[in-house]
Amino acid sequence: MLLPTFLGLSVLSRVGLCKLYEDVSDLPGLHYDFVIAGGGTAGNVVANRLSENPHVSVLVLEAGPSNIGVLESEVPFLSTQMFLDPTYSWNYTTTPIPGFNGRSVSYNRAFILGGCSAHNGMAYTRGAAVDFDRYAELSGDARWSWNQLFPYFLKTEKWSPPADQHDTRGQFNPHVHGTNGPIFVSLNGFVLPFFEGKIIQTTKELPDDFPFNLDPNSGNELGVCASARAL
Numbered sequence: 001m002l003l004p005t006f007l008g009l010s011v012l013s014r015v016g017l018c019k020l021y022e023d024v025s026d027l028p029g030l031h032y033d034f035v036i037a038g039g040g041t042a043g044n045v046v047a048n049r050l051s052e053n054p055h056v057s058v059l060v061l062e063a064g065p066s067n068i069g070v071l072e073s074e075v076p077f078l079s080t081q082m083f084l085d086p087t088y089s090w091n092y093t094t095t096p097i098p099g100f101n102g103r104s105v106s107y108n109r110a111f112i113l114g115g116c117s118a119h120n121g122m123a124y125t126r127g128a129a130v131d132f133d134r135y136a137e138l139s140g141d142a143r144w145s146w147n148q149l150f151p152y153f154l155k156t157e158k159w160s161p162p163a164d165q166h167d168t169r170g171q172f173n174p175h176v177h178g179t180n181g182p183i184f185v186s187l188n189g190f191v192l193p194f195f196e197g198k199i200i201q202t203t204k205e206l207p208d209d210f211p212f213n214l215d216p217n218s219g220n221e222l223g224v225c226a227s228a229r230a231l
């Protein structure tokens, strides 16, 4: 049976209080300063930010079940199993795609607290500068541009050593990462055996086709790099 999740956030003192409910009858009340529909990546960030004000109470509503104790969500390489499990999926498929010979393909959107951040393998990516600049152009609002959003990317991030404590110099660009934010970001704490070195070697032998990209979180996403993860 699928259970909806309710995440109640209310900050009564300087210590934040947060509680998860799985039945509406368990909620301590039905009056909140803010009710957020959708406990995915955006909803939870907005809830967390609002609840920094100690006088504010917030209720987050999520259609899917709780993510607590869901091993496939916690272990990055298991997250693809969630794509196939209808318990954690919205079961979307695309309309027939002409360039795909008319086939429909499954389009995985997570049905669980945390939304797609619960099944994305903990990959950390900001998107491409050209996309943000296009939002700015289409909306006529320069605040959507890469340059104006960039300080906020840094503000949300805390660059951290990888699990194996290996020396990451030369594997990322420190100028495009923040050090004081709430989201811990790092590089893999392991080397993928055999092929990781071969893939980087390809960037030396065929740089036109496979350019080396030191850090795809710089706004330029194209190329081959070591991958960043949120911890």
Ligand SMILES: *[C@@H]1O[C@H](CO)[C@@H](O)[C@H](O)[C@H]1NC(C)=O
Pocket: 002, 086, 087, 089, 090, 091, 111
């Ligand atoms: C996805 O499909 C399964 C199997 O038909 C169903 O049990 C489940 O409720 C569906 N999930 C959603 C979010 O609709």
